[in-house]
Ligand SMILES: [Zn+2]
């Protein structure tokens with residue numbers, strides 16, 4: 566079993582955490598079913614439209630989107646950890662040259678990246694808030710209901726009993 570350094574172990578934990586957060590049920594990609602590629606073959610034009618041919622095959626856009634979101638979330642977690650070991654393992658994982666960089670330089674880079682992230686997030690927050698404000702502007706107009714004047718009057722008014730003229734005999 567190859568020995569792994571502390572940073573690599575931490576990076577694995579970050580991967581697990583991000584994966585759990587983004588895809589808790591570990592669902593396959595709904596677009597390609599986890600193949601990572603899609604094809605748009607035509608029956609009759611392609612050799613086998615069921616399998617897909619090289620000509621019509623392209624990378625799944627949904628997988629690309631997920632991968633990008635995953636990579637971003639990992640990057641964010643690494644930056645926020647402020648952990649040099651983790652950062653070095655992450656640099657290796659994305660093939661970024663880091664051989665001569667010192668711990669202090671890594672720390673400085675993470676601080677810069679963190680400040681930038683926070684800025685981006687507060688910008689996004691502000692954009693969201695502004696969007697919601699505009700949407701909520703259409704309020705219902707309340708009209709004053711006309712006051713009901715004599716709700717007390719009515720029922721109890723008694724008519725004097727109609728009395729026919731008395732003594733009238735035919
Ligand atoms: Zn094809």
Ligand SMILES: [Zn+2]
Pocket residue numbers: 594595596597598599600601602625626627628629
């Ligand atoms: Zn896919």
